[in-house]
Structure formats: structure tokens, C-alpha cells
Amino acid sequence: MSDVVLQAIGLRKSYTQGRSSVEVLKDVNFQVNAGERVAVVGRSGSGKSTLLHVLAGLDDADEGTVLVGDVDLSAASQAQRAKIRNSSMGFVYQFHHLLPEFTALENVVMPLRLGGVAVDVAKRQSRELLVAVGLEQRLEHRPSALS
Ligand SMILES: Nc1ncnc2c1ncn2[C@@H]1O[C@H](COP(=O)(O)OP(=O)(O)OP(=O)(O)O)[C@@H](O)[C@H]1O
Ligand SMILES: [Mg+2]
Incomplete structure (x- = not known):
């Protein structure tokens, strides 16, 4: 049995602003196994947040596939993605996004x-x-x- 928990296959993403286009993800391929710790390291603007947003299904790549376990996140509905994030993912943001009126x-x-x-x-x-x-x-x- 495979213990791959997260897989990125051929991810590509560009941002277009006006007439300029920035190619941020250029054929990203990797897999993360259960129990493994991975750090995504790079200079500011190199695409770390873009990659994490795509891996979490918060944003879509232009091309490629994200597999969370056996589930194809790229093909999942927003509701399915929300469920997977709720049960299988944790985030600690630079800005913590806590609800201010709750303890x-x-x-x-x-x-x-x-x-x-x-x-x-x-x-x-x-x-x-x-x-x-x-x-x-x-x-x-x-x-x-x-x-
Ligand atoms: N919504 C957007 N529209 C246009 N360009 C964007 C958008 N979001 C990010 N970019 C560009 O994509 C590139 C990657 O940005 P990203 O935020 O993923 O970088 P980062 O590695 O997380 O940087 P930092 O270390 O500063 O957090 C940058 O050149 C950025 O200017
Ligand atoms: Mg960032």
C-alpha cells in the first residue's frame, strides 16, 4: 500500500496583469509520504504561497493535478475541498485569521x-x-x- 499523502503532478500557474504575465509554477512535481516533513524554501516572490494555495485547493493551477491521498483535489467540488481541508489539513498563517469575537x-x-x-x-x-x-x-x- 502506498503511504503517499500528498502529490503534485505537472503543476503550472501564471498570473497575468495587463500585458505582463508571470510564470510562477513551472511544472512542479513532488510527493510527500506519511510522517515526512517538508519545507518549501525560496526567496520572496518565488511562489511558495501560490504553491501552498494550490496544494490546499484554495486556488487552481492552470495545469496539473493535486492528489490528497487518493482524492484528486483538482477535480473536486468546492464543498469536497472544504471537507478535505477541514479533516486532513492544518494551516498556520502569517496573519492568523482567527475570529476576533470568539475566545x-x-x-x-x-x-x-x-x-x-x-x-x-x-x-x-x-x-x-x-x-x-x-x-x-x-x-x-x-x-x-x-x-
Ligand atoms: N493575485 C496575484 N496576481 C498577480 N500576481 C501575483 C498574485 N499573487 C502572487 N503574484 C505574483 O506571483 C509571484 C509569487 O508570489 P507568492 O506570493 O506565491 O510568493 P512567495 O514565495 O509566497 O513570497 P513571500 O516569501 O513574500 O511570501 C510573485 O511574483 C507575485 O508578485
Ligand atoms: Mg508567501
Whole structure:
């Protein structure tokens, strides 16, 4: 059985602005195996964010395929992509995109609830995760009151 969790096949993407076109992804091919850690490294503007957005199905490549496990993300509907992101992907953004009117705990509970996890289980798991990263004193803080 294959333990490939993520695969990029022949990804190409360009941005066109007015008459100028920037070729950002030029035939990107790689695979990530279970348990493997991969860093995408490159100078500013080299296409790291573009690649991550395409790998997550947040944006489309002009050509090529992204496989998450056995699922072809490039061919999946927006709803299917959202479900895969909710259950199989995690993001830590440069700008954290937390919901400002909810507490730290509620922000972590939210995606679990949207993924169908029962409220008690979601709260317990979220509390455990926040404690694990040293935020046990900050569960009820709003994002604006977190460092
Ligand atoms: N929406 C867009 N429209 C036009 N050009 C874009 C767009 N988004 C990105 N680009 C261009 O595509 C190239 C890659 O941008 P990208 O944001 O993927 O780079 P990056 O490696 O993430 O950079 P950084 O390290 O600064 O985050 C850059 O030349 C950028 O100007
Ligand atoms: Mg970037």
C-alpha cells in the first residue's frame, strides 16, 4: 500500500496583469509520504504561497493535478475541498485569521464542530490542544488579547 499523502503532478500557474504575465509554477512535481516533513524554501516572490494555495485547493493551477491521498483535489467540488481541508489539513498563517469575537477555545472548537464532532468531544480536544501549547491560562481570551 502506498503511504503517499500528498502529490503534485505537472503543476503550472501564471498570473497575468495587463500585458505582463508571470510564470510562477513551472511544472512542479513532488510527493510527500506519511510522517515526512517538508519545507518549501525560496526567496520572496518565488511562489511558495501560490504553491501552498494550490496544494490546499484554495486556488487552481492552470495545469496539473493535486492528489490528497487518493482524492484528486483538482477535480473536486468546492464543498469536497472544504471537507478535505477541514479533516486532513492544518494551516498556520502569517496573519492568523482567527475570529476576533470568539475566545481562543471557541476558535479551536469551531472547525471541529463544522466537521461534525460532538460539542463535548470538541471542547475536550480543543482544551487539550491549547494546554499542550501552553495556553491553559488563555482559553477564554479573545485573539486581540493573545500575543
Ligand atoms: N493575485 C496575484 N496576481 C498577480 N500576481 C501575483 C498574485 N499573487 C502572487 N503574484 C505574483 O506571483 C509571484 C509569487 O508570489 P507568492 O506570493 O506565491 O510568493 P512567495 O514565495 O509566497 O513570497 P513571500 O516569501 O513574500 O511570501 C510573485 O511574483 C507575485 O508578485
Ligand atoms: Mg508567501
